[in-house]
Amino acid sequence: MIPxxxxxxxxxxxxxGGIAGLMAAIAAADKGARVVLLDKxxxxxxxxxxxxxxxxxxxxxxxxxxxxxxxxxxxDSQNATSNDTPLVMRFLETSPKIVNMWNDWGINMKPTxxxxxxxxxxxxxxxxxxxxxxxxQKKVLTEQAKKRGVQILNHAPxxxxxxxxxGVSGVLALDVSGDExxxxxxxxxxxVAATGYVSRLFTTDPTPSQMFNTNMCPSGTGDSIAQAWxxxxxxxxxxxxxxxxxxxxLARCGKATWIGVYRYPDGRPVGPFITKPDVETGxxxxxxxxxxxxxxxxxxxxxxxxxxxxxxxxxxEHMRWAMKCEGLTALLDYMDKEGIDPGRHAVEFxxxxxxxxTNGIEIDINGESNVRGLFAAGDMMGNISGDIGxxxxxxxxxxxxxxxYQHLALDEGMPAQxxxxxxxxxxxxxxxTGASWQEAxxxxxQIMTEYADCGPHRVRSDTMLSAGIKYLGDLRRxxxxxxxxxDAHELMRAAEVINLLDLGQALMVSARERKESRGRHIxxxxxxxxxxxxxxxxxVWQENGEVKMAWRDRLI
Amino acid sequence: MPxxxxxxxxxxCGICADVCPLQVFRHNKVTDKVPEVKRPYxxxxxxxxxxxxPAHAIELRLPLTHMLLYVDADTLKPRDLPAR
Ligand SMILES: Cc1cc2nc3c(=O)[nH]c(=O)nc-3n(C[C@H](O)[C@H](O)[C@H](O)COP(=O)(O)OP(=O)(O)OC[C@H]3O[C@@H](n4cnc5c(N)ncnc54)[C@H](O)[C@@H]3O)c2cc1C
Ligand code: SF4
Ligand code: SF4
Numbered sequence: 152m153i154p155x156x157x158x159x160x161x162x163x164x165x166x167x168g169g170i171a172g173l174m175a176a177i178a179a180a181d182k183g184a185r186v187v188l189l190d191k192x193x194x195x196x197x198x199x200x201x202x203x204x205x206x207x208x209x210x211x212x213x214x215x216x217x218x219x220x221x222x223x224x225x226x227d228s229q230n231a232t233s234n235d236t237p238l239v240m241r242f243l244e245t246s247p248k249i250v251n252m253w254n255d256w257g258i259n260m261k262p263t264x265x266x267x268x269x270x271x272x273x274x275x276x277x278x279x280x281x282x283x284x285x286x287x288q289k290k291v292l293t294e295q296a297k298k299r300g301v302q303i304l305n306h307a308p309x310x311x312x313x314x315x316x317x318g319v320s321g322v323l324a325l326d327v328s329g330d331e332x333x334x335x336x337x338x339x340x341x342x343v344a345a346t347g348y349v350s351r352l353f354t355t356d357p358t359p360s361q362m363f364n365t366n367m368c369p370s371g372t373g374d375s376i377a378q379a380w381x382x383x384x385x386x387x388x389x390x391x392x393x394x395x396x397x398x399x400x401l402a403r404c405g406k407a408t409w410i411g412v413y414r415y416p417d418g419r420p421v422g423p424f425i426t427k428p429d430v431e432t433g434x435x436x437x438x439x440x441x442x443x444x445x446x447x448x449x450x451x452x453x454x455x456x457x458x459x460x461x462x463x464x465x466x467x468e469h470m471r472w473a474m475k476c477e478g479l480t481a482l483l484d485y486m487d488k489e490g491i492d493p494g495r496h497a498v499e500f501x502x503x504x505x506x507x508x509t510n511g512i513e514i515d516i517n518g519e520s521n522v523r524g525l526f527a528a529g530d531m532m533g534n535i536s537g538d539i540g541x542x543x544x545x546x547x548x549x550x551x552x553x554x555x556y557q558h559l560a561l562d563e564g565m566p567a568q569x570x571x572x573x574x575x576x577x578x579x580x581x582x583x584t585g586a587s588w589q590e591a592x593x594x595x596x597q598i599m600t601e602y603a604d605c606g607p608h609r610v611r612s613d614t615m616l617s618a619g620i621k622y623l624g625d626l627r628r629x630x631x632x633x634x635x636x637x638d639a640h641e642l643m644r645a646a647e648v649i650n651l652l653d654l655g656q657a658l659m660v661s662a663r664e665r666k667e668s669r670g671r672h673i674x675x676x677x678x679x680x681x682x683x684x685x686x687x688x689x690x691v692w693q694e695n696g697e698v699k700m701a702w703r704d705r706l707i
Numbered sequence: 708m709p710x711x712x713x714x715x716x717x718x719x720c721g722i723c724a725d726v727c728p729l730q731v732f733r734h735n736k737v738t739d740k741v742p743e744v745k746r747p748y749x750x751x752x753x754x755x756x757x758x759x760x761p762a763h764a765i766e767l768r769l770p771l772t773h774m775l776l777y778v779d780a781d782t783l784k785p786r787d788l789p790a791r
Contacts, residue, residue: 191728192726192727192728192729192730193725193726193728195726195759196726196727196728196753196755196759197728198728201728201753201755202753202754202755202758305725306730327730330733358772358773360772361748361770361772361773362748363729363748363749363750363751364751364772364773365751368728368751368753369729369749369751370728370729370751398775398776399775399776400772400773400774400775400776401752401769401773401774401775414783415783416783416786417783417784417785417786418783418784418785454776456777456778456780456783458780458783459780460780460781478753478754480754480757480758481752481753481754481757481767481769482775484754484757484767485767485769485775486775489775491775491777495779495780495781496777496778496779496780497777497778497779497780497783498775498776498777499776499777499778640730640746
């Protein structure tokens, strides 16, 4: 049995020290809570915001005037298909305070001297993305958390959450700081889950042989969504998979930082918005017509290029600076080394594989799930999107409310399920041979991509999804018997695949239930978009080992 | 191999192994000076190790699979196709 070496007691345990997790920890500590934060890597450089970001969705009253200006623009954007309106309003209302906090702490929210909004915008319409310099954001937030006495446990991926009759009661983590694994238990009165985006569920689109070439950090495998699912938490919008786009073959977010025009090989612009590079708007084409790159390829009219050659020298310099704020220094170094100059060269763009980012744990206005004391924040929120802005703001909101449970008594006993789960993970480590995590992850990706991929040009159907669900069950049984890990790192990866499998199942049952085509969810057996389902969200959860589902109205 | 360490310049501080979000490096401070690039296929090319190495001893090498596809921008124009 892998030994349990450390135990902690906390008012609030935070899972994941990304943008949302660090903000939650800071807010909870500000209210006097004892906070333990666990991260899979090191909070200084972990997650999707590791080396920077540069566009922060927010409302700045003196720039926008009424909040509805930002709300309307946001609801028209690429990922707004999963938004409950009251949550969006709370996010936007709270955003000026958070932006100012970040600025005071030393994350430069006014790199041009004042609040300036640019990129991700339509010509002639309001702009809602604040241009900022996030290159140091993780270090600053880590410092702020430490200053408030937050205990940060790095290299401590969480494996499970536990609940008792009243609510959430703690988490089990793995110490992966050395080769030998050991367990860590954190007893807590409230838990904020903030493990970010879900990568590695579908076959990597640009590079099928390179599983870690993903647009967001591949250490994000939706761990806490799956852990929450296993204790009966409601998940929502799981069928709404998303596909991002960007340069090929190096997969990376940050497309809005490129100041150029998407063009056909014959030079015509792909979209209707701009004909020459515009630093204020960027080219919105890929935000609106996200399948453009795939459409062009499959129709034989592609590939599509990002052409910045018409930008002024000054704008190209600005773009280079912005790419550093955005954390794209590896891309810049590579381009410099290879002599790729955006002023002269057009870079091919393409769509990446499907991911989960506007789906996950269903929260209320305070960030709390249906399980008492279990909060979720960031990319894993199921009913509000908004990337870095929403992660920062809702992280703070969730931490603020999680701290309210500090007056409860701590459940100090070992959670009822802890022994069984520790034995489960220990068995993987004690097995001497079997299936590696890579083998299991590729097997899962094959099934997901073949039976549950989303559009464009891929369809779902009742028979395909039913077959996929059956095959996932078969894979699960094999994994339970055969998965093996030779060190702590491999055991962490094996646990990730187990989580991804749970999410694959939740995704497939949801996709089967949504009997219409909508956006990227294309059903060959229900080819129409049903207006009656427009504002309906599908909730899924587990109860006594059975999957349950219910439709609800989107909150307006 | 994605990160390449200049073993002469490396100070053996272990920062790269500590900050790497994917545990690409393995560093046993007692037995090794220079960290081992143990899991190159798990590198995300985030550049954190390059940025944080106090000795500037790390360079990233992008695998051929990750090559950036590009053309001269002035070739983006209608082509003269042979008459049918
Ligand atoms: C290159 C790039 C550029 C981007 N630019 C922008 C931009 O300009 N504007 C914008 O709005 N968005 C941008 N994004 C997206 C933005 O970074 C994310 O939306 C944001 O970071 C989400 O925050 P989060 O806290 O939900 O997740 P993350 O910041 O990804 O944090 C998740 C954390 O959870 C940890 N973790 C994962 N699993 C576990 C586990 N089992 N136990 C413990 N810890 C765990 C990870 O180590 C990580 O620290 C960009 C993303 C990338 C990759
Ligand atoms: S951070 Fe640089 S100096 Fe320190 S161990 Fe790594 S390579 Fe060596
Ligand atoms: S580039 Fe990032 S993922 Fe790759 S070794 Fe360096 S820190 Fe790790």
